[in-house]
Amino acid sequence: MLRNRLSEAMKDAMRSKNERVLNTVRLMMSQLKDRDIAARPKGITAIPDDEILQMFNSMIKQRRESIEMFEKGGRPELAKAEQGEIEVIQSFMPKQMDDAEVAAAVNDAIAASGAASVKDMGKVMAVLKEKYAGKMDFSRVSAVVKQSLG
Numbered sequence: 001m002l003r004n005r006l007s008e009a010m011k012d013a014m015r016s017k018n019e020r021v022l023n024t025v026r027l028m029m030s031q032l033k034d035r036d037i038a039a040r041p042k043g044i045t046a047i048p049d050d051e052i053l054q055m056f057n058s059m060i061k062q063r064r065e066s067i068e069m070f071e072k073g074g075r076p077e078l079a080k081a082e083q084g085e086i087e088v089i090q091s092f093m094p095k096q097m098d099d100a101e102v103a104a105a106v107n108d109a110i111a112a113s114g115a116a117s118v119k120d121m122g123k124v125m126a127v128l129k130e131k132y133a134g135k136m137d138f139s140r141v142s143a144v145v146k147q148s149l150g
Contacts, residue, residue: 002052005092006032020081024088031055053134056089061139063089097136105132106144118149 006029013022035047035055047055063082070079090096097105105128109115113123124145129138 002049002092003032003046009092020084021088024085027085028056028059028089028092031059050133053093054129056093057134057138059089060086060137093134095135097132102136102141102144103148105136106141106148110145110148115149118146121145121149124149 006025010022010025010029012018013025032047032052032055035051036045039045039047063086067079067082067086070076070082106124109124109127109131113120113127115121115124121142125138125142128136128141128145
């Protein structure tokens with residue numbers, strides 16, 4: 001499903017001559033193809049949508065890090081370009097969970113994994129990644145998990 005949406009978005013961007021969207025979608029499709037090729041030795045011809053969403057999350061994380069570096073380096077025009085790419089990538093992802101939903105999901109995951117301390121954080125994060133891939137930003141969720149366990 002995500003693959004079809006990417007293809008359609010690329011066609012639409014070409015028709016409308018939207019360079020920012022076109023370039024970002026091409027980049028996304030390129031990374032997707034790389035992941036598909038890397039999965040072939042495992043007998044997988046095309047990675048599933050949940051792995052595609054994880055790939056999108058990592059792309060967003062990379063761009064946020066780049067934005068931080070560009071702002072520190074006094075390059076606001078590059079930071080703005082990266083923010084534009086984040087917006088395009090996010091348009092392909094499901095609606096992100098709000099803070100209350102994240103807190104409830106973390107509490108459920110703690111109960112499901114039987115976590116008792118911060119040492120069990122990996123178990124909780126594994127449960128969350130399995131159930132909520134693409135629906136939450138795991139770099140931010142880790143702080144909530146630490147707080148709940150600590």
